Amino acid sequence: MDLAPFPASISPADSAADARLERLAELAVKVGLGLVPGQELVMTAPVEALPLARLITEQAYKAGATLVTTLFSDDRSALLRYQHARDESFDVSAGWLYEGMAAAFRGGAARLAIVGADPSLLSEQAPGKVARANRAQSKAYRPALDLIADSFINWTLVPFAHPAWAKAVFPEAAPEAAVKKLWDAIYAITRVDAADPIAAWAAHNANLKARQDRLNQQRFHSLHFRGSGTDLIVGLADGHAWMGGASHAKNGVYGNPNIPTEEVFTTPHRARTQGHVSATKPLSHQGTLIDGIRVRFEAGAIVEAHATRGQAVLEQMISTDAGARQLGEVALVPSSNPIAKSGILFFNTLFDENAASHIALGQAYSKCFVQEFSEEELVERGANRSLIHVDWMIGSPEVEVDGLDEAGKATPVMRNGEWVD
Ligand code: ZN
Ligand code: ZN
Helix, strand or coil: CCCCCCCCCCCCCCHHHHHHHHHHHHHHHHHHHCCCCCCEEEEEEEHHHHHHHHHHHHHHHHCCCCEEEEEEECHHHHHHHHHHCCHHHHHCCCHHHHHHHHHHHHCCCEEEEEECCCCCCCCCCCHHHHHHHHHHHHHHHHHHHHHHHCCCCCEEEEECCCHHHHHHHCCCCCHHHHHHHHHHHHHHHCCCCCCCHHHHHHHHHHHHHHHHHHHHHHCCCEEEEEECCEEEEEEECCCECCEECCEECCCCCEECCECCCCCEEECEEEEEEEEEEECCCCEEECCEEEECCEEEEECCEEEEEECCECHHHHHHHHCCCHHHHEEEEEEECCCCCHHHHHCCCCCCHHHHCCCCCEEEEECCCCCCECCCCCHHHHHHCCCCCCCCEEEEECCCCCCEEEEECCCCCEEEEEECCEECC
16 A cells, blocks of 8 residues: 655645635635634644645634644554554543643634545554544544534534545546646535635525524424435434534534535434435545445344445444444435535545435434433433444435424425425
């Protein structure tokens, strides 16, 4: 395996590209975070994304940030651990770091992650080691993740065209051409190419809000997905609420947690999913690819799981804890959105989960409820708890979606991949 296919110096050379990267940085801070003066910012980024991290830092200070702290990660260093570290390394994680992050969030800091990784970075490594390292990481990250999942603070994810990611998405293209193609796709999908990207996001958020309001009025008891290899009832949590686009975090700041985003989503009841479902796209999970997923649910939990590729990783993933076999999210995504229309498989959840309707195994979002509930009340209403949250795609133009009321009466919600009304 080639460890470093390309040099890291990939900052765009022409000024048009520079201008677009700047607009992405501006979107990240103004639309993604909605950063308010006096806030600290904690950012994570791959080392390759240094040019974007710098532009975001500049935008953040201009928006009134008191301090921007960036933690960089490096793929090669991550691999060196698998090549040279002693066995006990794979049960170790930097818990002190995540406790520090959690302390920053409790102190009011916003969180930004630049996303863009080699989707098959760890595919050649021993699955057992990968699983142990993931588990240790998930456990250690919990204090910080809880605050993010509960929207305690404003946070956002924004993409960067990492060369190894570009190579995975466009394997036929030469390295530089692949990076350019990926950037072009990113700029189109994130609306950086719009005449006024900030206005385009305001309009997009208004559309998602209208859809969210419609579903909240309909108050379905469950959703029924039907298509080739899929006949699945997803029961919704008691008191669930649909969300989509921008929202207010608990600190009152209004932002978009994901750039891009095309989904409206809510919390399923962890014990009320029934039937079988086939994934409509491969899932890129922690550096490995799981393809051809078919699972069967009984009383909310996966009782059978198959994959044509990555079966061992799938099994390890759903064995993480009791909640890893149950659903924590269901999301509806029409096929006409820019990510779906691009036809590109990104091997990256931030993009691929927005290309099709999806479900997520694991942790539920406590915000997807009609009011704020205590942890105990959330569990009582059906919200799932887990160390993982893994989205995978089950929607396509061929998959029909109905909303069911408590008596089972069906209302068409999606046909041919589009909203019915
Ligand atoms: Zn989602
Ligand atoms: Zn999700």
